[in-house]
Amino acid sequence: MDIDRFLALNQPAWDRLDALTRAAEGGVGRLSAQDLDELVRLYQRASAHLSYAQTYFADPALTARLTTLVGRANAVVYGTRRRSIRSLGTFFTRTFPSVVWESRRFIAVSAIIFFVPAIVIGTWLAHSPKAIDAVAPAALRQTYINHDFAAYYRSQPSAQFAAKVQTNNITVAFLAFAGGITGCVLTIFALAQNGASIGMAGGLFANAHQLPVFFGLILPHGMLELTSVVIAGGAGLRLGWALIDPGDRTRGEALAAEGRRSVTLVAGLILTFVVAGLIEGFVAGSALSTPVRVTIGAIAEALFLMYVVVLGRAGARAAPGLGGPAAR
Secondary structure, eight states: OOHHHHHHHHHHHHHHHHHHHHHHHTOGGGSOHHHHHHHHHHHHHHHHHHHHHHHHOOOHHHHHHHHHHHHHHHHHHHHHHHHHHHHHHHIIIIIHHHHHHHTHHHHHHHHHHHHHHHHHHHHHHHHOHHHHHHHSOHHHHHHIIIIIHHHHTTSSOHHHHHHHHHHHHHHHHHHHHHGGGGTTHHHHHHHHHHHHHHHHHHHHHHHTTOHHHHHHHHHHHHHHHHHHHHHHHHHHHHHHHHHHOOTTSOHHHHHHHHHHHHHHHHHHHHHHHHHHHHHIIIIITSSSOHHHHHHHHHHHHHHHHHHHHHHHHHHHHHSTTTTOGGGO
16 A cells, blocks of 8 residues: 555544544543544544554555654543542442431431331241241241241352342342332332331241241341441432422432432442442351351441541542532
């Protein structure tokens, strides 16, 4: 290929790369995700063109031009990646824990909605023969307590089971959050229903004097998992409260603002659900002793709570008002 044809074929791509690079140099936020993808593709193509020109054309001007263009695009591409990594770090060290901390009142209400039905139903079943008989026949209860509950944790290979649990937990959290759009109604229902399910299982074990077995299986993963569900419920309540009491904002403005904060909570919880799922898949049903399994879960929970309290409180002080007026 001669140089004239090479220029004619590739000049439009270089011009486009130059335009995207200039826009990015003026602020990456000016480019859409599609534009950034195009910039990366054109940068890779121009790099190949530079290599070809250096090999086959003795044209210092062309080589210098392409070298400058590729160098500028390289700074944008890899600078953007570095900024993305920094942004991710900022999200987990400041943004997420700060919003959790600022949402603590909603999270406290969410915890009450979840755990009160669990405690009430569990206590009722543990001490009421009529109630326990109404739940299931004695034979089915014994099968559930002595086999089915524990077998659930060993029903699939650990990695497959962990992935299934993670997906299920994220779905529950999303429903608890998204239910806020109904003015908190569906969020309250999802929290109470899941709490009642936990209470029913605990009540069955307590009635059979097997409560240590129940806690030995559920606590390793349940501490972090249920904490995450409660936080997601708090995000849903916060979203719903913006509709009920928008303050001096319009409902649309309140919903948009609280929606962004609530989405931050749910996005950050994906990681905690991954950790809880791994514990449930590899620890809860393992051959480890009950004290060891529970200790692993307690360590994970303690680390998460310390992370939220320490970084969340510090982040909220550094950027007051991040959580909005409802958090004050």
